[in-house]
Every structure is written in structure tokens, then in C-alpha cells.
Amino acid sequence: MQIIEKIMVHAGKIVDFCDGEDKNSFLSNIMLHEACVFNMIQMGELIGKLSDEFLIKNSELPWREIRGLRNRIVHAYGDINLNAIWDTIKIDLPDLTIKLKTITTNN
DSSP states (O other): HHHHHHHHHHHHHHHHHHTTOOHHHHHHHHHHHHHHHHHHHHHHHHHHHHHHHHHHTTTTTTTHHHHHHHHHHHHHHGGHHHHHHHHHHIIIIHHHHHHHHHHHHHH
16 A cells, blocks of 8 residues: 555645646746656556556556556657646546545555
């Protein structure tokens, strides 16, 4: 469970960093989007440490997609689509955080 809690910490940092920001301010603030991307990479790295059994048991979460995002960021850094990163932060991350909290509560 410790890995999930660490993932939640990184997700929480991203949410906190972007609180009160809009898309334009995110896109124009290099330090902000670099900080968010770093934490997304960390989340993907941590997912790689989860057991296959755990991933299967909690298959409702988009583990593969999160890990895939990490891989795209790491291996094609100059070509990161910051619009997609913003959408991930604002659309996907809140739902992910809720689901992760449910996992920690139920286990």
C-alpha cells in the first residue's frame, strides 16, 4: 500500500501546483509544467513497482495508460504535448485520486 500512497502524494502535488491556474498560465509557466511532468514521471515509475496481482485486482484504474504517459514523456521529452498534459491534470487526475483513495481505504 505504501506505493499507492506515494502515487497519491505525487498526484496531490500536481493538483496543488495547478490550483487556481488556467490552461494559458500552465502553458506559459515552464516551471509549473516541468514540475507537473516530473511528478507524472514519478507516478509512472511507482506503478512499475506494483505487483501484477495488485494491478489485476485493481484493473479499473488506468495503470497501463499512466505508465505509457511516463514512457512518452521520458523518451520524447522535446515532443510533449502540454495541452494533453493539461487535460490529463484537469480531467483524469481528480478521478484517479478518488479511485486511489478508495483502494487505500478498502485495503
